[in-house]
Amino acid sequence: MRCRKCDERAVINMRHHKLALCAEHYGEWFIAQTERAIEKYKMFSRDERILVAVSGGKDSLSLWDVLLRLGYQADGLYIGLGINDPEPYSDLSLEKTRQFVAHGEWRVANRADNDSAPLAPRPSPILHVVDIPATYGKSIPEISRAKARGQGKPCSACGLTKRYVMNRLALEKGYTVLATGHNLDDEVAVLFQNTLRWQTGYLARQAPVLPASREGLTRKVKPLCRFYERETAAYALARGIDYIYAECPHAVGNLTNFYKTLLNQLETESPGSKLAFYLEFLRARGQGVFDKYNRADELHACETCGQPTSAPGRCAFCRMWDVSAIVR
């Protein structure tokens, strides 16, 4: 199969777009599509400081790479979860993230073909690292076991901790936007789950942009939300981004993966199904179909850390971690 734009061999065939591209043109297409999504959903502007949540995986490193190539002020936040049993998953993912900062190809500045003058490489972004066991005394699996939270799986404790740390660090360091590497398969799996259960409140809140509607909450954006998971992986491979292939050991066999597998079977039989499901949902949402379910809960400041929380008293994070004296 040949590239639609040149005669080189294609590296990816996107049946839902009826488009096959070579490595070079795929990289260009991926970057242009990301920029289109940023503009279409009004995610952020050129003068904003963006904090990218990075895990060492294909999605977050691809996102960071694209934002840096586009010239955005994008720094990274890596959260060390202490998941190192049976394999050193967290240690390896931090190593991949550090390698990306030190050696990533994003460093090479773009130049016009006819421009022979040397260009300075792009300046390195900041990588913030928050190590959960070192900061709070326990790893995610340990706190999950200690609090008997999440029915034997640490995913609930992990999600709560990551959301809290990301929001808090973004606010403290003056970032106006928090960008995550959620791809279309992530979004469609959640959409599928919420539709199966008619979770109308969740459906009302699922969007490429979650605005900073209240004081103390950072705007959250998902610039890769229109790419299939296969496409973000292909971008990483085509660009030579060395990401962690291994999946979190606690995510193996979870419900999200099960739904993704089902949806991929559907996609194989009917190309474009996932994309249509998501885009038609966004269209319906944009037309106000779910507006009446979008309750704006009253928020309170946590009496320990000051972060927003839905109930008066201590927030869920401070209760889980038994935090009593975080310096505000």
Added chain:
Amino acid sequence: MQITYRDKKLEVKPGSTARDALKKLSIDPESVLIVVNGKLVTDDAILREQDEVKLVAVVSGG
């Protein structure tokens, strides 16, 4: 010839396309990328005896 997938070695017949090999192995083509001799390829690529073929799983749900 062998294909590497999730640390496993799977046997396929050389001379077939990657698409046919995936079908034979009951692997959903939406769930993997095909890397032959270190290069990403589309599923119409013909797999040869001497090729080093790796399937990269793309589904993750953390």
